[in-house]
Amino acid sequence: MATVLSIYQALLKRWHTLTGHTFFWPSFMIAGLSFCVAINIYDFLDLYLQLILIYVGINIILTVSLNLINGYMGEFSVGHAGFMAVGAYLASLLTVHVFPVGASDFLFPLAILAGGLGAGLIGFLVAIPSFKTRGDYLAIVTLAFCMIVKSVLENIDAVGGPRGLLGMEKLTTLPWVFFWAALSVWVIRNLVYSNFGRGVLSIREDEIASDLMSVNTRQVKMIAFVVSSFFAGIAGGLFAHALQFINPRMFDIIKSTDILIMVYLGGIASISGSIVGAVIYTILLEILRPLGVWRMVFMPLMLVLLMIYRPHGILGLKEVRLFEPLRDLITEKRWRQKKKEAPDAAP
Amino acid sequence: MAYFFQQALNALQLGSIYALIALGYTMVYGILTMINFAHGDLFMVGAFFCFLLAVYLNLSFIPTLLLSMLGVAFLGVIIERMAYKPLRNAPRVSAIITALGVGLFLENFTLALSPYPKHIPALLTNTTWTVGSLSISSLQVIVILLSLILMLILDFVVQHTKAGMAMRAISWDKTIVPLMGVPVNKIISLTFAIGTGLGGAAGMMYGLAYPVIDPYMGIMVGWKAFISAVVGGIGNIRGAMIGGFILGGVEILVAAFFPSTYRDFVAFTLLLILLIFRPYGILGKPQPQKV
Numbered sequence: 001m002a003t004v005l006s007i008y009q010a011l012l013k014r015w016h017t018l019t020g021h022t023f024f025w026p027s028f029m030i031a032g033l034s035f036c037v038a039i040n041i042y043d044f045l046d047l048y049l050q051l052i053l054i055y056v057g058i059n060i061i062l063t064v065s066l067n068l069i070n071g072y073m074g075e076f077s078v079g080h081a082g083f084m085a086v087g088a089y090l091a092s093l094l095t096v097h098v099f100p101v102g103a104s105d106f107l108f109p110l111a112i113l114a115g116g117l118g119a120g121l122i123g124f125l126v127a128i129p130s131f132k133t134r135g136d137y138l139a140i141v142t143l144a145f146c147m148i149v150k151s152v153l154e155n156i157d158a159v160g161g162p163r164g165l166l167g168m169e170k171l172t173t174l175p176w177v178f179f180w181a182a183l184s185v186w187v188i189r190n191l192v193y194s195n196f197g198r199g200v201l202s203i204r205e206d207e208i209a210s211d212l213m214s215v216n217t218r219q220v221k222m223i224a225f226v227v228s229s230f231f232a233g234i235a236g237g238l239f240a241h242a243l244q245f246i247n248p249r250m251f252d253i254i255k256s257t258d259i260l261i262m263v264y265l266g267g268i269a270s271i272s273g274s275i276v277g278a279v280i281y282t283i284l285l286e287i288l289r290p291l292g293v294w295r296m297v298f299m300p301l302m303l304v305l306l307m308i309y310r311p312h313g314i315l316g317l318k319e320v321r322l323f324e325p326l327r328d329l330i331t332e333k334r335w336r337q338k339k340k341e342a343p344d345a346a347p
Numbered sequence: 348m349a350y351f352f353q354q355a356l357n358a359l360q361l362g363s364i365y366a367l368i369a370l371g372y373t374m375v376y377g378i379l380t381m382i383n384f385a386h387g388d389l390f391m392v393g394a395f396f397c398f399l400l401a402v403y404l405n406l407s408f409i410p411t412l413l414l415s416m417l418g419v420a421f422l423g424v425i426i427e428r429m430a431y432k433p434l435r436n437a438p439r440v441s442a443i444i445t446a447l448g449v450g451l452f453l454e455n456f457t458l459a460l461s462p463y464p465k466h467i468p469a470l471l472t473n474t475t476w477t478v479g480s481l482s483i484s485s486l487q488v489i490v491i492l493l494s495l496i497l498m499l500i501l502d503f504v505v506q507h508t509k510a511g512m513a514m515r516a517i518s519w520d521k522t523i524v525p526l527m528g529v530p531v532n533k534i535i536s537l538t539f540a541i542g543t544g545l546g547g548a549a550g551m552m553y554g555l556a557y558p559v560i561d562p563y564m565g566i567m568v569g570w571k572a573f574i575s576a577v578v579g580g581i582g583n584i585r586g587a588m589i590g591g592f593i594l595g596g597v598e599i600l601v602a603a604f605f606p607s608t609y610r611d612f613v614a615f616t617l618l619l620i621l622l623i624f625r626p627y628g629i630l631g632k633p634q635p636q637k638v
Binding site: 129141150154307 | 437440441444449450452455456459574581608610618623
């Protein structure tokens with residue numbers, strides 16, 4: 001038993017020194033991306049499994065971006081599916097109608113980016129009511145926005161109305177999903193640990209106090225909403241080109257609830273939590289597929305139990321060391337060292 | 348003109364149903380400052396109880412109404428005891444997520460038990476009176492009158508009984524009131540029972556007015572009732588009644604003069620505009636924030 005424990009501790013120490021190096025993340029990214037490219041080229045993974053991995057990636061983007069508003073900023077936004085719809089429709093319209101036939105393969109990232117930018121612009125508009133209203137009333141504003149997007153899309157005949165839009169090629173591949181998911185995680189993680197991120201956290205703790213401490217709350221809210229909806233739009237574009245068919249009903253309040261569940265399952269205010277939540281939720285839903293309708297009975301039940309026994313989610317308000325900035329870890333290490341040398345002197 | 352009155356009558360019917368559901372949201376919010384997102388699904392369960400009682404037990408109108416109200420109220424109290432009570436001191440958001448989870452559970456449980464939409468039999472013989480060019484069905488009159496009666500009873504209970512006084516006291520201050528000997532747990536359960544019971548009654552009336560019911564019908568109606576509660580000022584009982592009638596009126600008027608697919612769009616845009624000018628609802632009071 002003692003040997004097992006010592007081996008475990010040695011491995012843990014090795015792991016910590018490994019992840020503490022600056023080259024860890026770049027090499028991890030390159031390895032992951034080349035693995036995804038290899039899967040895509042040599043096709044050694046079942047297509048069904050590939051599709052699940054694509055959904056996992058898309059859900060990671062959605063969850064991490066919603067966590068910026070609901071977890072770090074402490075607002076309650078229920079309109080994430082609306083931003084996703086904007087991105088999905090914009091990107092699909094571009095690849096189906098605007099881009100020349102045959103060129104959409106190369107222009108696909110541009111379409112996704114345009115979808116993200118469009119959703120970000122809408123996010124800018126939704127951020128304006130958030131200056132004055134908060135809490136439940138902001139939840140209503142985002143909810144109303146989600147419904148408005150859905151009913152506007154249902155009333156425009158050019159995008160298919162309630163019948164939906166089809167004709168997209170299957171352009172969403174595993175490497176692209178990996179790239180966008182990694183990008184969203186990287187951007188939001190860096191935002192959260194930057195000066196701006198401290199402003200976001202201070203809004204969650206106390207908005208008036210942070211205003212008094214000269215945090216520009218309007219600007220912070222604006223940027224948070226724009227970034228979050230930008231990534232929701234990107235996820236929407238990827239989703240549309242993975243499924244090759246979209247209609248307005250896919251982006252209603254039920255989709256928003258799905259994303260909310262992933263956020264709160266993984267844990268609020270935690271990047272690693274969001275990833276864990278998205279992975280667990282997506283894969284569990286697939287594993288439980290043989291249960292049929294009953295899986296949708298057990299999932300909410302699990303969520304309720306989780307909320308009662310772990311109200312912050314699996315990794316709520318915690319962060320895996322990997323995602324913490326290196327300088328924080330170094331500071332912590334030095335502090336521990338000092339404490340070891342002079343136990344009484346350390347504060 | 349007759350067309351206008353006809354639509355106004357429809358608006359009253361829809362609005363009274365919205366108001367009954369909105370009351371459940373607003374009562375729970377007033378006493379626990381928690382949004383019970385499962386309420387829309389309890390409304391759906393009410394409609395299904397009504398279906399079961401009417402089809403399998405062949406009950407008539409009044410017993411069906413009372414039994415489905417009782418059943419839904421019982422379910423509401425059980426949900427409160429098992430899911431919400433352990434979270435009373437947890438962060439507010441986890442209570443909201445739990446409520447969403449309970450709602451999903453109710454929807455999918457009902458879906459697993461009855462996958463096909465059900466048709467509620469006509470419990471009342473529907474007679475239509477014609478006044479001038481205006482046609483009034485007895486069903487509409489019953490729905491409107493019954494919900495008005497229920498609302499009056501509720502208003503009396505809240506304003507003039509001891510239990511109602513305790514409810515208002517708890518929503519005023521949660522820390523002092525238990526020290527004054529008010530049984531907080533009992534009062535909260537009672538609030539849940541009344542609120543969800545009204546939702547059950549609304550479910551039955553909705554089922555009589557629009558007879559095809561399915562497990563997902565509670566989502567949209569529930570969110571709209573929630574919006575009515577917010578428009579009236581959440582936590583305010585009279586505000587919820589007013590908000591329900593306003594939303595019902597707006598929806599019917601839009602559907603009367605525009606293509607009916609614009610209904611949600613106009614209703615929600617109006618809601619946004621109202622929230623910009625009166626961010627705390629029509630009867631709500633702005634609460635100053637303390638640092």
